[in-house]
Amino acid sequence: MVRIGVLAVQGAFEEHERVLDRLVSDGEVVQVRRREQLADVDGFVLPGGESTTIEKLLDAGDLREPLARRIAEGAPTMATCAGAILLASEGDEEVETTDTELLGALDASIERNAFGRQRESFETELACPALGGEPFPAVFIRAPAFADTWGRAEPWARLDDGSIVGVEQGSVLALSFHPELSPDPRVHRYFLSKLDDGDEG
Amino acid sequence: MGQNLDIEELRHGTDLVKRGFARMQKGGVVMDVTTPEEARVAEEAGAVAVMALERVPADLRAEGGVARMSSPEVIEQILDTVTIPVMAKARIGHSVEAQLLEELGVDMIDESEVLTPADPFFHIDKQDFDVPFVCGATNLGEAVRRIYEGAAMIRTKGEAGTGNIVEAVRHRRLMQDAIDRLDEMGKDELYELAEHYAEPFHQLQHSAREEQGLEREGQGEAIFAGETGEEITEGLFDVLVEIRREGRLPVVDFAAGGIATPADASLMMQLGNDGVFVGSGIFKSQDPEPRARAIVEATTHFDEADRVVDVSKGLGSAMSGQNVEAMDEEEKLQARGT
Numbered sequence: 001m002v003r004i005g006v007l008a009v010q011g012a013f014e015e016h017e018r019v020l021d022r023l024v025s026d027g028e029v030v031q032v033r034r035r036e037q038l039a040d041v042d043g044f045v046l047p048g049g050e051s052t053t054i055e056k057l058l059d060a061g062d063l064r065e066p067l068a069r070r071i072a073e074g075a076p077t078m079a080t081c082a083g084a085i086l087l088a089s090e091g092d093e094e095v096e097t098t099d100t101e102l103l104g105a106l107d108a109s110i111e112r113n114a115f116g117r118q119r120e121s122f123e124t125e126l127a128c129p130a131l132g133g134e135p136f137p138a139v140f141i142r143a144p145a146f147a148d149t150w151g152r153a154e155p156w157a158r159l160d161d162g163s164i165v166g167v168e169q170g171s172v173l174a175l176s177f178h179p180e181l182s183p184d185p186r187v188h189r190y191f192l193s194k195l196d197d198g199d200e201g
Numbered sequence: 202m203g204q205n206l207d208i209e210e211l212r213h214g215t216d217l218v219k220r221g222f223a224r225m226q227k228g229g230v231v232m233d234v235t236t237p238e239e240a241r242v243a244e245e246a247g248a249v250a251v252m253a254l255e256r257v258p259a260d261l262r263a264e265g266g267v268a269r270m271s272s273p274e275v276i277e278q279i280l281d282t283v284t285i286p287v288m289a290k291a292r293i294g295h296s297v298e299a300q301l302l303e304e305l306g307v308d309m310i311d312e313s314e315v316l317t318p319a320d321p322f323f324h325i326d327k328q329d330f331d332v333p334f335v336c337g338a339t340n341l342g343e344a345v346r347r348i349y350e351g352a353a354m355i356r357t358k359g360e361a362g363t364g365n366i367v368e369a370v371r372h373r374r375l376m377q378d379a380i381d382r383l384d385e386m387g388k389d390e391l392y393e394l395a396e397h398y399a400e401p402f403h404q405l406q407h408s409a410r411e412e413q414g415l416e417r418e419g420q421g422e423a424i425f426a427g428e429t430g431e432e433i434t435e436g437l438f439d440v441l442v443e444i445r446r447e448g449r450l451p452v453v454d455f456a457a458g459g460i461a462t463p464a465d466a467s468l469m470m471q472l473g474n475d476g477v478f479v480g481s482g483i484f485k486s487q488d489p490e491p492r493a494r495a496i497v498e499a500t501t502h503f504d505e506a507d508r509v510v511d512v513s514k515g516l517g518s519a520m521s522g523q524n525v526e527a528m529d530e531e532e533k534l535q536a537r538g539t
Contacts, residue, residue, distance in 0.1 A: 009228070010229050049226075050225070050226075052244060057247065113284070118222050121221075139221050142286065
């Protein structure tokens with residue numbers, strides 16, 4: 001039985017919960033927003049929202065250090081959009097001017113709003129080799145992109161122009177887009193497979 | 202799998218992209234700001250977005266006159282200052298103000314009763330835009346009409362600029378009660394409700410026929426966004442079916458109008474809203490910065506009284522506020538645009 005903690009300080013956390021609730025047969029999906037809840041779960045979802053807001057709420061609740069430690073120790077984690085920004089090690093000018101301190105769980109650098117403002121947000125069919133042949137219907141909302149990866153991080157999905165929009169590093173999957181808004185559950189299933197085989201090892 | 206962007210199709214401005222933007226705002230606080238400095242304070246306090254304005258509602262109310270879209274310069278300065286989304290207000294029915302805001306690059310347009318309405322008959326056809334819209338509603342009927350017109354987010358109207366939460370609570374309660382009632386309705390009853398909710402769309406025809414001394418309105422003519430009366434009713438019916446299935450609005454549903462304290466924000470979250478707009482409540486208070494931070498935390502931790510107590514300390518005085526019951530009906534902004 002697994003317990004998945006969806007970070008629920010701000011953003012689209014209910015959307016992740018809803019998808020995972022349908023997929024998890026032996027286990028439960030819980031919201032975490034207090035420090036003491038972090039030790040209680042096997043894996044994490046860091047949802048989309050506003051990265052500057054979520055970062056401040058992590059600090060206000062003393063969540064930053066224990067969350068970063070659990071992820072570094074190998075707790076399977078899926079991060080989308082703002083969540084992916086926070087997991088990166090290096091940020092662009094927007095990250096720096098807003099004094100956003102990143103968790104540094106990924107060997108990757110991130111560019112916020114890499115495609116522009118909301119009017120440039122888009123849906124597309126995205127090739128995700130790890131999910132098999134069918135492209136994934138991906139929704140990008142004021143989305144970030146990974147500027148670079150190194151060390152243990154591997155690009156997991158790219159747009160046709162080469163932009164890295166998904167990165168995997170061991171038990172961590174970070175995505176620019178929002179699988180929780182798509183009707184296709186394959187990305188969440190892929191994340192759950194990390195909990196099945198990654199937890200003990 | 203293609204090898205360049207010409208092959209990969211990027212679809213902009215879809216319902217999913219517009220409603221998805223609003224979903225990313227959930228659990229957050231959108232703050233009214235009038236200068237780049239205020240915008241920076243809001244961003245540093247943890248706002249999920251700012252609403253760029255020339256004057257906050259309390260000042261618009263005090264000054265009277267016609268309230269219009271803010272000047273492009275004010276909006277551009279704020280767009281250039283912050284990294285979080287920027288929203289701005291267009292007058293109800295003023296599709297050209299909305300086109301200008303889309304052109305300027307704002308991330309969401311508030312078709313707002315806080316400004317003086319521009320069209321006495323219709324709201325903006327929001328399906329026509331790639332940028333998402335938020336609209337106010339005092340009850341379920343208004344919300345259903347706005348969602349049918351393409352709104353990606355609904356907010357209570359409350360009574361803006363008063364610092365008084367009572368109208369936002371009224372609108373939230375009326376909305377939820379009406380949603381709960383849908384459960385008891387059969388298909389025919391739901392269709393009758395859609396017909397009832399469609400009535401405001403016929404107002405122009407009624408007025409024009411009356412002026413011509415004609416009794417019957419034309420059949421099958423397009424009324425709004427190229428749709429006939431029957432098509433509008435069908436559209437409203439579809440929205441109602443979705444609301445009944447979900448037990449809530451199918452779009453994000455924020456509180457707005459009169460939120461002045463962290464406890465106000467927590468109250469609206471406990472009543473089921475997805476997040477809050479704070480207009481005059483921050484920059485009309487004694488000490489905006491800590492109040493802004495406190496309202497952000499009280500929105501996240503809305504059901505943890507210990508946290509809300511902590512953040513409510515040392516904030517100085519809230520905006521003074523106004524008793525809505527003592528106001529004349531024509532002073533109330535919430536009656537605009539039904």
